[in-house]
Every structure is written in C-alpha cells, then in structure tokens.
Amino acid sequence: MLFAQRGFDGVSINEVALAAGVCKANVFHHFATKQDLYERVLAQACDAFGRSLNALELKEQDLATRLRRLVEWHNAFLYQRPHGTRLILRELTGSPTVLERNPVFELVRRNFDRVVALLAEVSDQMREGISPALVAKVVLSLNLFGFQTERLNEKLAVAGSLATRPELQQQLLDLLLHGIEAPNHPP
Amino acid sequence: MLFAQRGFDGVSINEVALAAGVCKANVFHHFATKQDLYERVLAQACDAFGRSLNALELKEQDLATRLRRLVEWHNAFLYQRPHGTRLILRELTGSPTVLERNPVFELVRRNFDRVVALLAEVSDQMREGISPALVAKVVLSLNLFGFQTERLNEKLAVAGSLATRPELQQQLLDLLLHGIEAPNHPP
DNA sequence: ATGCTTACCAACCAATCGGTCAGTTGCAGT
DNA sequence: ACTGCAACTGACCGATTGGTTGGTAAGCAT
Numbered sequence: 524m525l526f527a528q529r530g531f532d533g534v535s536i537n538e539v540a541l542a543a544g545v546c547k548a549n550v551f552h553h554f555a556t557k558q559d560l561y562e563r564v565l566a567q568a569c570d571a572f573g574r575s576l577n578a579l580e581l582k583e584q585d586l587a588t589r590l591r592r593l594v595e596w597h598n599a600f601l602y603q604r605p606h607g608t609r610l611i612l613r614e615l616t617g618s619p620t621v622l623e624r625n626p627v628f629e630l631v632r633r634n635f636d637r638v639v640a641l642l643a644e645v646s647d648q649m650r651e652g653i654s655p656a657l658v659a660k661v662v663l664s665l666n667l668f669g670f671q672t673e674r675l676n677e678k679l680a681v682a683g684s685l686a687t688r689p690e691l692q693q694q695l696l697d698l699l700l701h702g703i704e705a706p707n708h709p710p
Numbered sequence: 711m712l713f714a715q716r717g718f719d720g721v722s723i724n725e726v727a728l729a730a731g732v733c734k735a736n737v738f739h740h741f742a743t744k745q746d747l748y749e750r751v752l753a754q755a756c757d758a759f760g761r762s763l764n765a766l767e768l769k770e771q772d773l774a775t776r777l778r779r780l781v782e783w784h785n786a787f788l789y790q791r792p793h794g795t796r797l798i799l800r801e802l803t804g805s806p807t808v809l810e811r812n813p814v815f816e817l818v819r820r821n822f823d824r825v826v827a828l829l830a831e832v833s834d835q836m837r838e839g840i841s842p843a844l845v846a847k848v849v850l851s852l853n854l855f856g857f858q859t860e861r862l863n864e865k866l867a868v869a870g871s872l873a874t875r876p877e878l879q880q881q882l883l884d885l886l887l888h889g890i891e892a893p894n895h896p897p
Numbered sequence: 898a899t900g901c902t903t904a905c906c907a908a909c910c911a912a913t914c915g916g917t918c919a920g921t922t923g924c925a926g927t
Numbered sequence: 928a929c930t931g932c933a934a935c936t937g938a939c940c941g942a943t944t945g946g947t948t949g950g951t952a953a954g955c956a957t
Contacts, residue, residue: 528805532719618715668855702889733906
C-alpha cells in the first residue's frame with residue numbers, strides 16, 4: 524500500500540479500500556482502526572529491513588571493499604523497497620508523528636549498531652580519531668538522503684554536472700576514504 | 711505557522727485560524743484557498759534561505775576553514791529556522807506533494823549552484839577527481855539529514871557514543887578533509 | 898454625512914472523514 | 928443438512944473538512 528507517497532493524513536481509508544479492490548467496511552474488518560492499519564504496514568517495512576540486513580555478510584577484511592559492499596547493499600535495498608523506505612524515513616523525520624511510541628526508532632537503533640559493529644571489525648585500518656559510528660552515520664545518511672531527494676538529484680544533475688548513481692557512488696567512496704584535501708597541501 | 715510539524719494534510723484551516731487568533735472565514739479573506747496559504751508560507755521560507763545565503767561571505771582562501779565556515783553557517787541557519795527548514799525539506803522529499811510545479815526545486819538549485827561556486831574557488835586545494843559539486847552535495851546532505859533526524863540522533867547518541875553537535879561537526883570536517891583510511895595503509 | 902475599502906465574524910454548505918451496523922455470502926467441520 | 932465463522936458489503940452515523948455568504952465595525956478620503 525502507498526501510505527509512503529502521501530503520508531498518514533494524506534490517504535483516506537476509502538482510497539486504501541479502492542486500491543485493494545474491496546469495500547471500506549471490509550478494511551475495518553481486518554484492521555481495528557486506521558492507525559492500526561498504518562502500524563502494521565510500518566511494522567512490515569521494518570521487518571523487511573532487518574531481514575535484508577541479516578542476509579548481508581561481509582567477509583572481506585579490507586576496509587575499502589568492505590565499505591563499498593556496505594554502501595552497495597544499502598543503496599540496493601533502498602531502491603528495491605522504495606515504499607517501505609519512504610515510510611520508515613517519514614517516521615524518522617523530525618517532529619512527532621501519528622505514532623507516539625514509535626517502533627521505528629528501536630529498529631533503526633538496533634540495525635545501526637549492527638552496521639557499526641561491521642565497521643568496527645576493520646577499525647584498525649582507519650585513521651586515528653575516526654570512530655566506526657561516525658563512519659556508519661555518514662555513509663547511511665548520505666545514502667538515505669540521496670534516496671530521499673531523488674527528484675532533486677535529477678534537477679541538480681543538469682546544473683552541477685553530478686554523475687549518474689553508480690559513478691557518484693564511486694566518487695563518494697573515494698572522497699570518504701581519502702578525503703577532500705590534496706595530500707601535498709600541508710596546513 | 712506550523713505546517714512544518716504536521717504537513718499540508720495534517721493541519722486544518724480551523725487550526726491555523728485558531729493559532730492566529732482569528733476566525734476561519736478571515737483566513738479565507740487573506741488567502742484564496744488552503745493551497746494558496748501553504749504556497750505563501752513556503753515562499754516565505756524559501757526567501758529566508760536565499761537572504762541568509764546572501765549574508766554569507768567567505769573571504770578565507772584556505773579550503774579547510776572555508777569549508778568549516780560553510781558548514782557552520784548552514785547548520786546555524788537550519789537550527790535558527792527549524793520550521794521553514796522542515797517545510798522546505800518536506801517539499802524536497804521524494805514523491806510529488808500538493809504542489810505540482812514546485813518552486814522549492816528552483817530555489818534549491820540556484821542556492822546549490824552558489825555553494826558550489828564558493829567551493830570551486832578553492833578547488834585547486836582539492837585532490838584530483840574531487841569535484842566541488844560533490845563536496846557541496848555531501849556537506850549539505852549531511853547537515854540536512856542530521857537536522858532532519860534530530861530525534862534519531864538523541865537515541866543513537868546513547869548507543870553509538872556519537873558526540874554532541876559541535877564535536878560531531880568537527881569530527882565530520884576532519885573525516886571529509888582527510889578521509890577515513892589510515893595513510894600508512896597502502897592498497 | 899457619504900461612500901469605499903479593508904478586516905473581521907457567525908452561520909451555513911456540500912463533501913468527505915473515520916468508524917459502525919445489520920445483513921449476506923461462501924466455505925470448512927461436524 | 929446444519930452450524931459456525933471469516934470475508935465481505937451497502938447504508939448509515941456524527942464530526943470535521945475546505946470553502947461561501949451576508950453582514951458588521953472601523954478607518955479614511957471626499
């Protein structure tokens with residue numbers, strides 16, 4: 524279902540019923556309230572995320588390739604499940620939403636920790652002062668924000684001459700791994 | 711006004727009128743439709759962003775300090791105008807919203823180009839293959855996503871031992887400038 | 898005084914909202 | 928054949944929605 528596109532308030536039960544090819548009353552037969560329906564859809568999306576992370580195995584011990592694999596997995600997941608991703612993203616996004624006690628936060632925290640753990644295994648290859656948590660945050664943030672503002676990217680692509688997604692991903696990894704500053708330019 | 715917190719669909723004209731201390735009909739005296747009201751609020755937020763960028767002057771020629779000044783300015787702006795920021799962010803965010811032809815995209819494109827230009831002036835201090843557009847995108851994305859998921863950060867802070875905002879900003883700049891990988895670790 | 902405009906309001910409108918209810922299918926277990 | 932139960936529906940409910948109408952009060956120029 525597509526709460527993802529227009530949010531909780533933007534979708535009426537009638538629309539949901541119509542999209543599902545059933546009557547409105549029937550929706551209330553399966554779900555107690557509108558919020559209940561929303562929570563179940565959300566829980567489903569959360570579940571998919573966790574299961575996909577389970578399937579990810581990083582055996583490489585090289586920091587660069589491990590990071591690349593992680594980014595690729597994350598990106599692929601986002602674009603394979605755009606609706607669920609948008610749904611979760613909407614819940615993460617600032618100001619309190621319809622759900623007072625939000626299950627999404629718990630999920631994200633857990634999965635974030637797992638990603639951090641994956642990076643911590645190769646933290647000896649990182650520069651001093653670089654924490655795996657920071658790296659995880661940067662990588663996931665960039666992926667998520669990039670996904671979230673996809674339409675924006677189209678418009679910026681023309682203007683700022685940013686590359687296509689795979690190219691951009693490569694450039695991004697290069698930037699993160701080696702930094703912006705030219706090595707021959709001391710402070 | 712606070713469309714920012716609950717979005718276009720989440721706020722009724724009655725609430726707006728009540729918050730403004732006037733009658734509902736009076737709102738329709740000043741604004742033709744609800745959408746008209748929304749667009750004006752949005753335009754106001756856009757305007758504030760542009761004006762703040764005008765006030766930013768970067769005279770430093772050092773890449774590192776210039777980047778730091780830019781990040782600081784952007785972050786300060788975001789947290790000084792959280793409502794407007796959230797409003798704009800909501801319009802940027804994926805799936806088509808209430809506004810079919812969205813003025814926000816145009817604004818963002820223009821301002822993005824200006825930021826890119828600011829960075830391009832010191833592009834000679836960047837590593838080969840690093841484009842100012844990419845740097846701008848990374849920096850602004852991280853700031854925006856960080857702002858957007860503020861509540862998430864609170865929860866992650868406990869778990870992932872991420873630092874407070876100013877510390878985090880410093881770490882982030884360090885990471886971007888010098889990269890993740892340890893220099894004494896050849897491929 | 899008189900117009901004219903602007904800010905403002907109570908009352909109202911049709912449409913839609915989330916949600917209920919009484920009743921009908923169709924199908925599995927006995 | 929009878930029962931029970933889940934899936935399903937049309938009609939309906941009060942409340943709220945975006946929006947309209949007719950009218951009042953105040954300011955200001957003539």
